[in-house]
Structure formats: C-alpha cells, structure tokens
Amino acid sequence: MNLRKKITVSALVLSMTASSLSVLPAAVTSPVSGFVGPKSVYAAPADSFIQPLLVQLNALHAALLAGDPADVQDVRKLRSEIAALDPASNLALTDPVWSKIAAKLPPSFDKEALRLKVFELFKAIFTLQYDPQASDLLAIYSDPGYRAALHTIAVAGGDSNITFGDLFIFLFEVQETTRELVGGLSQGQLLQLAASREKRNELALEGLNIVLEKDESFSAILNNLGITAQDIRSTVLNFQLKLKTYRPASGAIAVAALRLSAKETVKITGGGRIHHYGLTVRGVTVPSFALTWSKVSGSADVSVSPNGKVSIPNGVPSASAVIQAKLTNPFGGNDKVIFEEEVTLTAEKGGPKK
Incomplete structure (x- = not known):
C-alpha cells in the first residue's frame, strides 16, 4: 500500500470511529457535559435523553460551521433534497420496515395514512444530524401526528407506553455498539472495513442485531413486529442510495465529528x-x-x-x-x-x- 492510500485509509477509519455507521447524529457519543452515557442510558428516564441530545446536535453543528464552508453547503443541499422527497413516488423506500408494521395492524385500520406518516418520520430522523438548529428533533418530539403514529406502532408491537425518548435511546445504543465494534477491530480488519461497503454493512448489521437481542423497550417492540436488523439497514440504505447529495454531506458531518472529538x-x-x-x-x-x-x-x-x-x-x-x-x-x-x-x-x- 502506497503512502497516499495508507493516509487515506487511516483517515477513513478515524472518521468511522468518530461518527460510527448508524443514522444517529455523530455527536451523541462525543464528550459534552450533561450527556447520559452508555452505561446509564437505560437507567435514565427516556424523556431525559432529549435535552442532552439537543446539546450534542448543537455541538456537532458548531464544529461543522467552524470548518470548510463547502461542507456546510453540502449539508444544506442534502437537507433540501430530503425535504423534496415526494411520498407519491418514494413510499417504497420504507417497505422493508413498513411491510412488517402493516402485517400487525387491524384490517380496518387506515394503513395508507400511517404509511405516509412512517415515511415522513423516516425523513425527519434521517435529517436529524444535518439540522443546524436541532429544530427537527424538537419537531419530531412534539408533533402530535408523529406521536400518534409511534403510539399505533407501539401498540401493534405490544407496548403502549413507548415514547420518542425510547426510540432515541435505541438509536444511541446502535451508535455506541457499532462504535465499540469498530474500536475492537484489528488493523487488518479496519483496512478491510475502510475499503469495503459490504464489510461496513456487515458491521452495521452486527451492531443492530446486538441491540435487538437485548429485547429492551424499543427493541422489544421491533422484535414483536418481526422487524429485523436487515429490514432497518435496508431501509436506511434505500434512503442513502436515493439521495444524490448523501455522500458529500455525510462526509462533511464525519469531518465535523472528528473536529468535535479530536x-x-x-x-x-x-x-x-x-x-x-x-x-x-x-x-x-x-x-x-x-x-x-x-x-x-x-x-x-x-x-x-x-x-x-x-x-x-x-x-x-x-x-x-x-x-x-x-x-x-x-x-x-x-x-x-x-x-x-x-x-x-x-x-x-x-x-x-x-
């Protein structure tokens, strides 16, 4: 391996260490005062997770703004592209997850209305780490339509008491677990990870499976609905492949996470x-x-x-x-x-x- 390639691979590995491979904002695992850490996250009330997460998102975007203006522009372009996704032609992006939810709903239920809300919720969650004001997180948390959709899904999964705090805790656990998996790899495995999208997918699936096997709170609902790690990963990949500006924007966020964590x-x-x-x-x-x-x-x-x-x-x-x-x-x-x-x-x- 020549020096330039060695440098590039090392940098890519570092960016993955900082930002991990899930959909949760990279900054949630960076050391900012007041954050609920990985050892205590399930012991904390779910709703107490929201304010520290806002702090993390704001810290991430401060790091983004402190860097290259071109990176900021890449993130803005992605936000615009996500917002412009038309449900009429893109509802199928959520099919791997939606098909499992739909199978558990009563025959008389208005499935199309819920399907549309699930699609919009995926868009909102996917946008989270690209939101400079963290307004998307507050919108998700306070929107009565999203709350009703989550409640319906939770009831179908056997637990009517689930909140968005539980969802964000689940996402955090996936993020932290994946990061720990990256940290435990050998140098040779890290090089393979940096060079292969397939290897990165395998690692992301492993992290999801570990969290789903815990069968706690939100994981239990997903398990009861029959939603697998592959279903979640496939849905995320559907969005990533659809969005033309995803790669440069995700790179910009990864660099911001490095800046925040260095x-x-x-x-x-x-x-x-x-x-x-x-x-x-x-x-x-x-x-x-x-x-x-x-x-x-x-x-x-x-x-x-x-x-x-x-x-x-x-x-x-x-x-x-x-x-x-x-x-x-x-x-x-x-x-x-x-x-x-x-x-x-x-x-x-x-x-x-x-």
Missing part, C-alpha cells in the same frame, strides 16, 4: 521550548503521517513544523501562536482542519537551552 497530546522537551503535538479521536491515536500541522497566527518567534513540532528559539522566554492540524480528507477533495488552538511555549527557568 484532542491534542503534547510532549514537552528542550526545557519547555519544544512541544511535539499529536491528536487522538475517541482514544484512537491519529497517525502522524495523516496530519499536517501549521501556524495560523501569532508570534513570529513560534515555528511550526508539518509533523507537529512547535518551538521557540533560545533567548525568547515565552511566545504564543494559534496552530492547526489538517487531516487528509478520506472523502476526496481538500484536506480538512480538525484541530485549531492557541498554544503558549514558556522556557523553564534554569532549563536546558536546546
């Missing part, structure tokens, strides 16, 4: 005059060869090398600069800024001069 590491040498910077994403070290460091602004005394070495010369007691790191774009196009911060280097008193 944390710097620093090794200080030379008596405080030399800092060696690196990055981690959700505990995964970003390969140094996939990053290019530079100085954005600041003191002329601060030198920044592409490999992350930041230094000040002898005779300068302290200096500051804004540095940034760009990651090779795994989705094609320009490299993407995933980290930017002001740093200060201060020479230790009596420390070594070199």
